[in-house]
Amino acid sequence: MMDAHAVTRIGSQDKDLQELFCDYVPHVFRRADFRRWRAWGQWSDDYHAFALMESGRVVANTSVMRMRLVLEGREVTGYQLGAVGCLPSHRGRGLARVVMNAALDACGDVPVLLFANPSVRQFYPRFGFQPQMQTLFATPYDAVPAGPPAPTLSLENAAVRAGLATLSSEGRPSTERFGARGYATVASWPVANGFARPLRQLGTDAWAFAGVEGETLYLDDVFAREPFDLRAWIPRLIDRPIRSIRFGFTPERYWPEAVTAGEDMEADLFVRNFHPSQEAHRFPVMAHT
Numbered sequence: 455m456m457d458a459h460a461v462t463r464i465g466s467q468d469k470d471l472q473e474l475f476c477d478y479v480p481h482v483f484r485r486a487d488f489r490r491w492r493a494w495g496q497w498s499d500d501y502h503a504f505a506l507m508e509s510g511r512v513v514a515n516t517s518v519m520r521m522r523l524v525l526e527g528r529e530v531t532g533y534q535l536g537a538v539g540c541l542p543s544h545r546g547r548g549l550a551r552v553v554m555n556a557a558l559d560a561c562g563d564v565p566v567l568l569f570a571n572p573s574v575r576q577f578y579p580r581f582g583f584q585p586q587m588q589t590l591f592a593t594p595y596d597a598v599p600a601g602p603p604a605p606t607l608s609l610e611n612a613a614v615r616a617g618l619a620t621l622s623s624e625g626r627p628s629t630e631r632f633g634a635r636g637y638a639t640v641a642s643w644p645v646a647n648g649f650a651r652p653l654r655q656l657g658t659d660a661w662a663f664a665g666v667e668g669e670t671l672y673l674d675d676v677f678a679r680e681p682f683d684l685r686a687w688i689p690r691l692i693d694r695p696i697r698s699i700r701f702g703f704t705p706e707r708y709w710p711e712a713v714t715a716g717e718d719m720e721a722d723l724f725v726r727n728f729h730p731s732q733e734a735h736r737f738p739v740m741a742h743t
């Protein structure tokens with residue numbers, strides 16, 4: 455029966471099929487929801503879901519996000535897979551394999567990456583993926599709040615969404631080692647799901663996802679049109695004293711003296727058709743689908 459399964463490719467214009475995709479997602483990923491993200495107009499031409507349909511619903515899916523990857527300073531088109539799953543009732547019949555193969559055929563020979571979870575570490579190597587270590591970066595840094603707090607921006611606001619898209623697309627990537635540009639519709643996903651740290655405005659053309667926990671400032675990502683003095687903004691990003699900063703990306707340009715702070719055991723990055731930098735690196739957390 456397997457060859458009776460035709461894969462449906464759901465794109466930005468396929469509104470009815472998008473609804474079916476949105477119905478499928480919470481059956482497989484408890485905390486994930488694509489509805490708000492979609493309502494924000496974030497399902498762009500860069501995003502396609504490769505879905506198997508049965509009785510008018512999606513039963514298995516692999517999604518593909520086109521990415522402008524930055525590999526050692528070089529921009530390369532690649533893809534990031536996400537929402538890979540099969541309804542619990544339909545597992546073990548080769549359905550995930552069918553959608554994975556359809557998605558990978560569409561990607562071709564270019565770099566493909568994905569962030570997995572511990573339950574599927576043995577699944578992706580079946581499709582030509584290799585595990586790739588991600589490193590955590592941190593720096594000791596004593597600072598106290600000072601000056602007017604950096605304004606918080608809301609992606610509920612369409613103008614802010616457009617601004618993030620422009621900065622991400624035209625500005626400097628937060629890291630050149632292994633990063634990306636133009637991923638505003640990726641960064642908006644955790645925001646739409648309520649998982650992201652606040653987006654703060656540092657001057658006119660520099661925005662950062664950042665927040666304090668305990669005595670640590672978590673600087674998840676920085677979107678900036680021009681080089682700027684990130685350090686000068688730290689007192690305006692914190693509402694209490696901090697003793698350290700942790701980075702959601704390789705801070706080789708923003709904080710070159712940051713040190714590696716172990717392996718990111720939660721990343722579960724898998725790569726196909728390429729090898730990221732040999733140097734320690736962390737693909738920006740806001741660019742994970």
Ligand SMILES: CC(C)(COP(=O)(O)OP(=O)(O)OC[C@H]1O[C@@H](n2cnc3c(N)ncnc32)[C@H](O)[C@@H]1OP(=O)(O)O)[C@@H](O)C(=O)NCCC(=O)NCCS
Pocket residue numbers: 482514537538539540541544545546547548549550551552569570571573574575576577580
């Ligand atoms: C992982 C998942 C997508 C597999 O779906 P499925 O339809 O049961 O998978 P398939 O039947 O197509 O399996 C294809 C092959 O992978 C193997 N496989 C399936 N799940 C696996 C797993 N978790 N780990 C290792 N191998 C696995 C199967 O044994 C099969 O191998 P075979 O061809 O040699 O028999 C499904 O279990 C799921 O939705 N899990 C929860 C969501 C999730 O964690 N997704 C990954 C997000 S990164």
